Amino acid sequence: MKASLKRILLKGGPFIGLILVIAFFSIAVPLVTHHGNFFTYHNFKIIFTQTVIVAVGALGMTMIIVSGGIDLSVGSTIALTSVIGARLLQHDWPAGVAVLAMVAGGALIGLLNGTLIAGLRMVPFIVTLGTLGIVRGTAKWLAENQTVNYPTPLQKAANADWHTPVDDWMTTADPDGMALPVGVWVVLALALLVALLLCRTVFGRHVFAIGSNEQTARLCGLPTVRLKILIYGLAGCLFGLAGLFQLSRLSLGDPTAAVGLELDIIAAVIVGGASLNGGVGTVLGSMIGALLMAVLRTGTQAMEWPNYFQEIIIGLVIIVAVYFDRLRQGREN
Amino acid sequence: MKRLFAALTLLALSACSKAPSDQPAAGAAPAAGVLQIAVIPKGTTHEFWKSIHAGAMKAQLELAAQGIKVNVLWKGPLREDDREQQIQVVENFIGQHVDAIVVAPLDSKALVAPVETAVKGKIPVIVIDSGLQSKALTSFIATDNKEGGRIAARELGKILGGKGNVIMLRFLVGSASTEEREEGFLEVMAKDFPAIKLLSTDQHAGATRDSAKTASENLLTKFGAQVNGIFACNESAASGMLLALRDAKLAGKLTFVAFDSSETLNDGLQKGEVQGFVVQNPMNMGYLGVKNAVAAIKGQKVEARIDTGVGFVTKANFDAPEMAEIVHPPLDKYLK
Numbered sequence: 103m104k105a106s107l108k109r110i111l112l113k114g115g116p117f118i119g120l121i122l123v124i125a126f127f128s129i130a131v132p133l134v135t136h137h138g139n140f141f142t143y144h145n146f147k148i149i150f151t152q153t154v155i156v157a158v159g160a161l162g163m164t165m166i167i168v169s170g171g172i173d174l175s176v177g178s179t180i181a182l183t184s185v186i187g188a189r190l191l192q193h194d195w196p197a198g199v200a201v202l203a204m205v206a207g208g209a210l211i212g213l214l215n216g217t218l219i220a221g222l223r224m225v226p227f228i229v230t231l232g233t234l235g236i237v238r239g240t241a242k243w244l245a246e247n248q249t250v251n252y253p254t255p256l257q258k259a260a261n262a263d264w265h266t267p268v269d270d271w272m273t274t275a276d277p278d279g280m281a282l283p284v285g286v287w288v289v290l291a292l293a294l295l296v297a298l299l300l301c302r303t304v305f306g307r308h309v310f311a312i313g314s315n316e317q318t319a320r321l322c323g324l325p326t327v328r329l330k331i332l333i334y335g336l337a338g339c340l341f342g343l344a345g346l347f348q349l350s351r352l353s354l355g356d357p358t359a360a361v362g363l364e365l366d367i368i369a370a371v372i373v374g375g376a377s378l379n380g381g382v383g384t385v386l387g388s389m390i391g392a393l394l395m396a397v398l399r400t401g402t403q404a405m406e407w408p409n410y411f412q413e414i415i416i417g418l419v420i421i422v423a424v425y426f427d428r429l430r431q432g433r434e435n
Numbered sequence: 436m437k438r439l440f441a442a443l444t445l446l447a448l449s450a451c452s453k454a455p456s457d458q459p460a461a462g463a464a465p466a467a468g469v470l471q472i473a474v475i476p477k478g479t480t481h482e483f484w485k486s487i488h489a490g491a492m493k494a495q496l497e498l499a500a501q502g503i504k505v506n507v508l509w510k511g512p513l514r515e516d517d518r519e520q521q522i523q524v525v526e527n528f529i530g531q532h533v534d535a536i537v538v539a540p541l542d543s544k545a546l547v548a549p550v551e552t553a554v555k556g557k558i559p560v561i562v563i564d565s566g567l568q569s570k571a572l573t574s575f576i577a578t579d580n581k582e583g584g585r586i587a588a589r590e591l592g593k594i595l596g597g598k599g600n601v602i603m604l605r606f607l608v609g610s611a612s613t614e615e616r617e618e619g620f621l622e623v624m625a626k627d628f629p630a631i632k633l634l635s636t637d638q639h640a641g642a643t644r645d646s647a648k649t650a651s652e653n654l655l656t657k658f659g660a661q662v663n664g665i666f667a668c669n670e671s672a673a674s675g676m677l678l679a680l681r682d683a684k685l686a687g688k689l690t691f692v693a694f695d696s697s698e699t700l701n702d703g704l705q706k707g708e709v710q711g712f713v714v715q716n717p718m719n720m721g722y723l724g725v726k727n728a729v730a731a732i733k734g735q736k737v738e739a740r741i742d743t744g745v746g747f748v749t750k751a752n753f754d755a756p757e758m759a760e761i762v763h764p765p766l767d768k769y770l771k
Contacts (some may be wrong), residue, residue, distance in 0.1 A: 138533075144530060289730075351519060403528075403531075
């Protein structure tokens with residue numbers, strides 16, 4: 103009885119952590135600040151919206167980390183694809199084309215990473231540290247070192263024909279309305295898809311196999327090189343989508359956007375129970391991890407704590423999560 | 436897999452059950468009659484923003500003395516050039532139902548959506564320091580940069596006695612506030628000082644002090660001996676120019692007018708290398724931002740555009756009491 107309780111605590115760690123953090127802020131915010139509330143639908147609508155970019159990134163990162171890899175170039179990829187999208191919109195391409203181009207751009211960067219890592223047998227950490235710089239530089243180059251603006255709301259008003267649906271996908275437009283932005287639904291759908299891909303397909307089994315023990319996987323006849331390139335490519339598609347949502351939120355292409363976001367994304371995946379050694383990780387856990395990040399950020403602001411508190415707390419949460427991971431592995435061994 | 440579905444459903448259910456509990460909560464928000472006013476700078480470490488914070492706290496103290504309880508919520512983005520972070524800060528304040536928002540937008544376009552969301556939620560928004568491409572905001576409180584440029588031109592023209600050769604160093608392509616200064620400067624030069632010859636007005640200093648120094652060196656190499664007066668239109672451009680003038684042994688030998696103050700420029704002023712600089716009044720921005728936010732909450736009429744004024748600092752008035760708040764803002768008095 104006692105043992106199974108401990109097992110639930112360890113297995114459901116991320117979920118229990120999220121509930122505890124939400125409960126803490128829900129009680130503490132009204133008590134400490136004497137105004138405002140944390141546990142309201144409208145506050146969570148904002149939190150969900152703010153989770154989208156990290157969540158989409160975390161979906162791709164989950165695949166990569168489960169396969170025993172890592173990708174540090176995500177933030178740069180988001181910036182570059184958002185610049186690509188803004189450039190296309192600026193030249194009157196329809197939104198659909200821009201979306202496809204952004205996903206394709208992300209995929210290309212992923213394929214490049216995958217090829218360098220699997221084909222040339224280099225360490226993912228170093229390769230993606232390199233592409234982090236290359237991609238960020240390319241984004242600034244393509245954007246001519248400034249933000250890429252397509253027509254603004256005022257210009258739109260002057261010329262009523264001009265409208266891009268992209269701007270509407272991530273806004274919390276009506277603060278009193280109940281509707282969630284498109285981006286949130288896309289994340290939920292993608293999360294289901296990636297979860298099915300990882301748990302119900304042969305490809306998914308192979309991802310876990312490579313992550314658990316690459317040599318064994320190769321000896322069993324798995325095409326590890328091709329698989330790895332595919333994993334990074336697929337994840338790249340998702341990073342391109344994250345770039346789309348970044349573009350939608352800023353309503354401009356910003357080559358300096360999402361600096362350091364890869365760390366938030368990796369943290370979300372690790373907090374969600376994945377292991378940096380590979381072979382372990384769930385989509386649901388990563389989504390909870392991403393949500394936890396946004397809740398912590400919103401919560402620290404609602405508590406009127408200064409910015410540095412937020413950074414310290416998120417750092418502590420990561421360490422606690424990794425400690426839980428150790429406990430879990432200790433039990434299983 | 437089953438567990439995943441179960442948990443997702445659980446998550447969805449818990450999200451749904453939040454909806455009804457929200458109604459009474461929203462009603463209870465404006466407790467105790469304290470007005471919650473969010474003040475959102477572009478960053479929090481630079482002295483310019485600390486002055487704005489001090490101004491906001493000054494307004495809070497004054498309003499308290501009048502019996503109006505105000506709580507200033509000071510929160511900037513985590514990283515100082517991160518548009519996404521500033522959007523999140525604005526959104527989170529909307530989620531907390533603050534009574535008004537005072538914001539210095541990092542970007543004139545990216546911040547439009549969250550600001551308009553706030554306005555739709557009946558939260559008045561006062562924009563300070565930098566413009567926003569939106570008609571929804573209650574008021575725009577900032578320096579009249581064009582007037583600042585005009586003042587620089589008048590002062591420089593006066594010192595030069597209405598004749599001589601002048602160089603104007605621009606800041607960045609596409610920087611709205613500095614382009615207005617340049618425009619104001621050129622306008623007065625053309626109108627009031629027709630005898631002054633403008634040697635160069637098309638060079639940009641770039642974003643950093645270092646790039647400004649390079650651009651200045653190129654200008655001084657080309658025109659060095661003929662130049663009588665120089666105007667640099669922001670702090671980094673002016674500091675770069677001052678460094679280049681010192682290297683070229685020209686510092687103090689010609690008339691140099693700058694925009695904004697800094698330790699480097701204050702030092703130059705004392706040594707007679709800088710004849711004066713136009714200064715903005717950030718403390719007044721924070722002060723008027725909060726004051727007008729309260730007026731807007733109370734349904735009083737608020738001016739759509741409020742100028743926080745510019746001044747001209749010279750060696751003579753550097754220590755004068757009316758300049759004290761600008762040159763040495765009393766940060767400790769209000770931020771302790």
